[in-house]
Amino acid sequence: MSDGTVGRPRSIDPEEVSLVALRLFEERGYEAVSMDEVARAARISRRSLFRLFPTKGALVWGGLDGFGHRLAAALDTADPSGATEDAVRSAFRAAATFPPESVEVTRHRLRIIRANPALAAERPRAGIELAGLVAGFIADREGLAPDDLAVQVRGALVGAAASTALFWWSDHSQEAPEVVVDRALRVAARAPE
Amino acid sequence: MSDGTVGRPRSIDPEEVSLVALRLFEERGYEAVSMDEVARAARISRRSLFRLFPTKGALVWGGLDGFGHRLAAALDTADPSGATEDAVRSAFRAAATFPPESVEVTRHRLRIIRANPALAAERPRAGIELAGLVAGFIADREGLAPDDLAVQVRGALVGAAASTALFWWSDHSQEAPEVVVDRALRVAARAPE
Numbered sequence: 014m015s016d017g018t019v020g021r022p023r024s025i026d027p028e029e030v031s032l033v034a035l036r037l038f039e040e041r042g043y044e045a046v047s048m049d050e051v052a053r054a055a056r057i058s059r060r061s062l063f064r065l066f067p068t069k070g071a072l073v074w075g076g077l078d079g080f081g082h083r084l085a086a087a088l089d090t091a092d093p094s095g096a097t098e099d100a101v102r103s104a105f106r107a108a109a110t111f112p113p114e115s116v117e118v119t120r121h122r123l124r125i126i127r128a129n130p131a132l133a134a135e136r137p138r139a140g141i142e143l144a145g146l147v148a149g150f151i152a153d154r155e156g157l158a159p160d161d162l163a164v165q166v167r168g169a170l171v172g173a174a175a176s177t178a179l180f181w182w183s184d185h186s187q188e189a190p191e192v193v194v195d196r197a198l199r200v201a202a203r204a205p206e
Numbered sequence: 207m208s209d210g211t212v213g214r215p216r217s218i219d220p221e222e223v224s225l226v227a228l229r230l231f232e233e234r235g236y237e238a239v240s241m242d243e244v245a246r247a248a249r250i251s252r253r254s255l256f257r258l259f260p261t262k263g264a265l266v267w268g269g270l271d272g273f274g275h276r277l278a279a280a281l282d283t284a285d286p287s288g289a290t291e292d293a294v295r296s297a298f299r300a301a302a303t304f305p306p307e308s309v310e311v312t313r314h315r316l317r318i319i320r321a322n323p324a325l326a327a328e329r330p331r332a333g334i335e336l337a338g339l340v341a342g343f344i345a346d347r348e349g350l351a352p353d354d355l356a357v358q359v360r361g362a363l364v365g366a367a368a369s370t371a372l373f374w375w376s377d378h379s380q381e382a383p384e385v386v387v388d389r390a391l392r393v394a395a396r397a398p399e
Contacts, residue, residue: 134327144370162374162386166367166393173366174359177337181355193355200359203396 027065027075030055034072035121043073043129070135073122076115081143084108088150097154098202101147105175105198109191116190123183144172174201220258220268223248227265228314236266236322263328266315269308274336277301281343290347291395294340298368298391302384309383316376337365367394 033055037046048069052062066072087104111119126132148168152159159165178197182190226248230239241262245255259265280297304312319325341361345352352358371390375383 130330133330137323137326137330140333144366160374160378162371162378162390163393165374166370166390169366169370170363170394173337173362177359177362178355181353181358185353185355197355197359200356201363 025057025061025065030057030062030065031072031075032118034066034069035118035125038073038125039121043069043125043132068135070132073125073132074136076118076122079111079115080108081146083110084143085146088146091150093154097151098198100154101150101171102195102198102202104150105171106191106195109175109179109194111190119190120183123180127180127183140172140176143176144168147171170201171198174198218250218254218258223250223255223258224265224268225311227259227262228311228318231266231318232314236262236318236325261328263325266318266325267329269311269315272304272308273301274339276303277336278339281339284343284347286347290344291391293347294343294364295388295391295395297343298364299384299388302368302372302387304383312383313376316373320373320376333365333369336369337361340364363394364391367391 030051034046034051037051037054046069048062049059051069051072052059055062066075084104084107087107088101091100091104144165145168148164149159151157151167152161152164155164157164174197175194178194179190181197182188182193186193223244227239227244230244230247239262241255242252244262244265245252248255259268277297277300280300281294284293284297337358338361341357342352344350344360345354345357348357350357367390368387371387372383374390375381375386379386
């Protein structure tokens with residue numbers, strides 16, 4: 014990949030660019046920082062920046078996509094025996110197990126999202142999609158209709174517990190995020206800790 | 207209140223204006239309808255429209271504010287005896303008891319919000335505020351810290367169950383919305399139906 018400057022091709026690490034951006038957002042506030050400033054600070058062209066991150070929000074949200082991918086993969090390969098709640102909790106535990114080098118960056122992403130409603134607004138469907146994924150899993154596993162009220166509610170409960178846990182962790186805890194998510198899902202399922 | 211047209215003062219009913227708008231949004235899509243068109247269809251001036259509804263989203267969301275007000279009032283006057291879950295469920299039941307003449311309008315509001323992520327994005331804090339209200343109630347009642355993980359999660363669970371129930375009701379049910387909300391909160395609390 015090239016940074017668009019003629020005669021000076023160099024490779025651009027998206028992770029590094031988003032780190033530069035997160036630092037700027039924390040120092041000066043998400044709203045106050047422009048994409049031009051991010052490009053300058055990351056020493057890449059505006060065009061290269063937009064190619065990697067089509068929106069300012071993608072610089073923050075992008076790194077969280079792994080959560081959904083890990084969750085979907087873990088649900089797909091869940092142990093078919095045992096209680097549904099246990100299978101769901103174990104899948105969320107896997108999803109919340111971020112690569113070690115991403116744990117603290119993830120904390121910063123979550124804090125910036127929480128501090129900026131405009132950022133949450135960029136992904137209005139994030140929670141609904143998560144809940145829908147879980148509802149689909151529950152329906153399949155228990156032979157229920159996916160649009161059954163109880164199935165929909167159970168999906169939403171798990172999604173809400175996990176997302177509350179992650180934001181809580183980002184502000185309150187030095188434990189591993191997956192430990193906090195596990196604890197929250199036990200509260201939701203009323204399972205002993 | 208006047209519509210701003212010199213020499214022709216007449217009273218404007220905000221409920222009626224929002225009904226006109228909801229009908230337009232359903233017919234032609236929320237994004238496709240402009241505030242100018244709403245004003246024309248409601249036969250009021252653009253200025254009067256913006257005085258009543260500062261944003262297009264307010265035409266849809268506005269009618270739902272009663273839910274939060276009823277919830278806060280019911281939690282404030284909750285029976286101090288009995289299980290916390292029962293007090294919370296009964297407060298949500300009261301909140302979801304819309305005035306009879308508003309029930310079907312509420313259904314339309316919810317359907318339009320669900321169909322338009324941009325509308326959900328206009329109130330990114332709605333769910334968080336609801337969950338925070340409940341978490342505060344639980345913390346007070348049980349003498350726990352409001353930022354305790356379990357308290358935060360329990361608040362989020364109830365909020366998610368109620369909001370899932372309302373959207374589900376708007377698409378699936380001819381029952382009273384408070385009956386569906388009550389059922390969803392029993393799923394969340396694992397209480398017998």
